[in-house]
Amino acid sequence: MSFDLRFTKGQGTGNDFVLFADPEGDLELTPEQIRAVCDRRFGVGADGVIRAVRSSNLAAGADALAEDAAAVWFMDYWNADGSVSEMCGNGIRVYAAYLLDQGLAELPDGGELVIGTRAGVRHVRRAGSGYQADLGVWRLAGGEPLVRAKNLPVARPGLGIDVGNPHVVVALADEAELEGLDLGYLPVLDPEPEAGANVEFVVPADPLVEDGVGRIRMRVHERGSGETLSCGTGAVASALAVRHWAGAGAPDAWRVQVPGGVLGVRMVNAPDGEHVSLSGPAELVYDGVLALA
Numbered sequence: 624m625s626f627d628l629r630f631t632k633g634q635g636t637g638n639d640f641v642l643f644a645d646p647e648g649d650l651e652l653t654p655e656q657i658r659a660v661c662d663r664r665f666g667v668g669a670d671g672v673i674r675a676v677r678s679s680n681l682a683a684g685a686d687a688l689a690e691d692a693a694a695v696w697f698m699d700y701w702n703a704d705g706s707v708s709e710m711c712g713n714g715i716r717v718y719a720a721y722l723l724d725q726g727l728a729e730l731p732d733g734g735e736l737v738i739g740t741r742a743g744v745r746h747v748r749r750a751g752s753g754y755q756a757d758l759g760v761w762r763l764a765g766g767e768p769l770v771r772a773k774n775l776p777v778a779r780p781g782l783g784i785d786v787g788n789p790h791v792v793v794a795l796a797d798e799a800e801l802e803g804l805d806l807g808y809l810p811v812l813d814p815e816p817e818a819g820a821n822v823e824f825v826v827p828a829d830p831l832v833e834d835g836v837g838r839i840r841m842r843v844h845e846r847g848s849g850e851t852l853s854c855g856t857g858a859v860a861s862a863l864a865v866r867h868w869a870g871a872g873a874p875d876a877w878r879v880q881v882p883g884g885v886l887g888v889r890m891v892n893a894p895d896g897e898h899v900s901l902s903g904p905a906e907l908v909y910d911g912v913l914a915l916a
C-alpha cells in the first residue's frame with residue numbers, strides 16, 4: 624500500500640535531511656523506505672531522515688522524559704542506509720528550526736529547546752543567525768584503531784571519541800593529503816568498533832590558533848551515509864581530538880571548516896563533566912510530498 628509522506632528538506636553546512644512530523648508515532652518507516660527517501664536519483668535525496676515524534680509516543684522517548692520532563696519532542700534519526708543513529712549535531716539544529724517552523728514548539732528570546740535523542744536530552748538555543756546545541760559530556764572512547772583510506776599512503780592511528788555517537792579522528796600530514804583522499808570508499812578500521820564509527824580526517828590551519836580560537840579543516844566518512852559535506856558531531860570530535868593532541872594550553876573554542884561551511888565548537892566545564900557545544904547554520908529548503916510504497 625502506498626501513502627503520501629509530507630516532508631521538509633533541510634540542511635546545516637550542506638549535511639542534508641528529510642524531516643517529517645509524526646507526533647503520535649504512527650509512522651515507523653522501514654529501512655527500505657528510509658533508503659528510498661534518501662536516494663539522490665530515485666527519491667528526495669538526503670544524508671539522513673528525521674522524524675519529529677512526541678517522546679511520550681516512543682519507547683526511547685521514555686528515557687528522555689525520565690531525564691527531563693521538558694523533552695516533549697524526540698529527534699528520531701536514521702542514516703541514509705536505513706540504520707539508526709543516537710545523535711546528529713547538524714540534524715538537531717535543523718530539527719529545532721523545523722519544530723519552530725511547523726509551530727510544534729516555541730523558543731522565546733534567550734530560551735532553549737529541550738530535545739530527546741537516543742544519546743540523551745540535548746538543549747538548543749539561538750546563536751546569531753543559526754543555533755547552538757549543547758551536546759553534553761564527551762568521552763574518549765578508549766580506542767586508537769589503525770585507519771586505512773583510499774589514497775592514504777600508510778595506515779594512520781585514529782582516536783576514538785564518543786559524543787553520543789561514535790567517532791574516530793585521524794590527523795593527516797597536510798592539505799594535499801586531505802584533498803587527495805577518496806572517501807567514496809569506506810575507510811577500514813583495525814580493530815573495527817562493534818557499532819562502527821564515523822571517521823573524520825583533520826589537518827590544522829596555519830596558524831593553528833588565531834585570536835584564541837583553534838582552527839582545523841575536516842572531511843568525514845559518516846557511518847551509514849558515506850562521505851558528506853559536513854558532520855556536526857564529527858566537527859566536535861575533531862576539535863576534541865586536536866585539542867587532546869595539542870596538549871596543555873590548547874584553546875576551548877574551535878572553528879572547524881568542512882566542505883559545506885564552517886562550524887563552531889566550544890568546551891565548557893559543568894558540574895557533571897566537560898560539555899561540548901556545536902554552533903552553526905540551519906536552513907529549511909523546501910516542503911514536498913513523496914509517494915512511498
Ligand SMILES: N[C@@H](CCC[C@H](N)C(=O)O)C(=O)O
Binds near residue numbers: 702788789846
Ligand atoms: N551528520 C550527523 C551525524 C549523523 C549520524 C552518524 N552518521 C552516525 O551514524 O552516528 C552530524 O551532523 O552529527
